Amino acid sequence: MKKIRHPEKIGQIVDSKEERVHHLEVDLDEDDGEYLSRCQVDTPPKIVDLTWRLVNDRRPDVDSVVDFGCGDARFASAGKWGSYVGYEIDPKRAPKSRLPCGASFQVADAFGVSSLAGCFSACVGNPPYVRHHDLGGAWLAKTESRLSQIDGYVSDGRSNAYVYFMWLALDCVAANGLVAMVVPYEWSSRPASAALRKFISDKRWGVDIYHLHEAGFERVLTTACIAIIDKASKTGRWKFHDVAPDLSTRPLRSVTRSSERRLDYEEAATGTRAHRGLSPGGQEAFVLTEEKRIHFRLERGRDVVPAVTSFRHLESKQATLSESLFRENYINAGKPCWLLNTAADPSAALGVYLATIGESIRANYTCSARREWWRFPMPRPPHILYASGFKSTVAPKMFRNDIGAIHVGGIHGIYCERAGMVKSVFDRLSEMDLSSRVVPLSNGFLKLEVHQMNSILNALVHELQGNSQ
Ligand SMILES: C[S@@+](CC[C@H](N)C(=O)[O-])C[C@H]1O[C@@H](n2cnc3c(N)ncnc32)[C@H](O)[C@@H]1O
Structure with missing residues (x-):
């Protein structure tokens, strides 16, 4: 050098x-x-x-x-x-x-x-x-x-x-x-x-x-x-x-700027846990719009899977990410919503698409650290999806994940230990005012860290177990 x-x-x-x-x-x-x-x-x-x-x-x-x-x-x-x-x-x-x-x-x-x-x-x-x-x-x-x-x-x-x-x-x-x-x-x-x-x-x-x-x-x-x-x-x-x-x-009164104590950072104590949004190595290259999916003849399931990178345009009164909501607000709206499926060896169509991706993506921090620059471990679809950042609301936008979408970037996921718990966890989270318990980042923008969500989930699971005894 x-x-x-x-x-x-x-x-x-x-x-x-x-x-x-x-x-x-x-x-x-x-x-x-x-x-x-x-x-x-x-x-x-x-x-x-x-x-x-x-x-x-x-x-x-x-x-x-x-x-x-x-x-x-x-x-x-x-x-x-x-x-x-x-x-x-x-x-x-x-x-x-x-x-x-x-x-x-x-x-x-x-x-x-x-x-x-x-x-x-x-x-x-x-x-x-x-x-x-x-x-x-x-x-x-x-x-x-x-x-x-x-x-x-x-x-x-x-x-x-x-x-x-x-x-x-x-x-x-x-x-x-x-x-x-x-x-x-x-x-x-x-x-x-x-x-x-x-x-x-x-x-x-x-x-x-x-x-x-x-x-x-x-x-x-x-x-x-x-x-x-x-x-x-x-x-x-x-x-x-x-x-x-x-x-x-x-x-x-405190670091959160309110009278409430900041949420603690905790590891998940049970199988009910939050998971950071996937960083595939460049959202533009790895999460495609419907137009691009069709252009490269990529098939849902084989080559791409549903994914969400943002909830900004969704109304929070919708509680479930259903197939119809996904179609209307992501696929038809031209939003990035198809994550490359790298779990198996790429099909011929996916191979053609990967070949179009330039050196600046292949050499970035995430891709260059991989054995195969494009292959990442695919997370399981979480039961609940939530935006880690929020502004002017009491809590982040949150949706039950009916379509098995993968959480990417600023959208984080929650896995519940048992499928039977999902409704109770979702309902309790939806009632919470978290705005006074996290540290503001800039311009009133609040960020709920994964380990803070884990501390909420640990308490919630404890509470739900108490109720069921
Ligand atoms: C945020 S700027 C602040 C400059 C100035 N103190 C001010 O308040 O406007 C930080 C400065 O640290 C210098 N800097 C970065 N690494 C440094 C290092 N290892 N030793 C000395 N200066 C460094 C940068 O060149 C830059 O000018």
């Missing part, structure tokens, strides 16, 4: 006007271009100001400040601090204007700088957001090698890049230091950051999470928050706050 180096800049001061911009040695792979383009979303100035307000409320005279993944070092342009150093991996991001006195900008990989543990009074910033399957092996190896120096570090292969930066920040501030980072709100609830939250809780550090509805980022997929972790506070308390559009803050 070709390396891009900047030898003429290594270790030198590069801007005669700006004496505080330094370039250390950074190796950027060509592949890093994609990683960088994913994560270079700048923080709006009002959020930088708010972050500093929250820091200076707690530390009016904060001394040394570090910013990992500092971009153009915009966090140096606000707040009250003694000294500031920003580390940025991409030399092209260097600040365009002069830095304030006491601030410096270093081109360096945050995880490659040695001897920073416990060195700073505070760490501020907005670390990169890159999903775990977009993080390369080399990136992970280097990052893990740095973080494994932390006593108590627990690696979780499902983590987004920002989680690694939070570990680094906690390690680099002193024993009474403060971390203030703009990160996705989901860090406070998702399983992939559970080890980080446990580490913080075990230390009994005080945590304040400020939920931003309208942060004003140019392109973000999740709701953001400002997470403040105060190592000096030994209360062990996690407090949640709402940030209004005028940036005033008010306390919230």
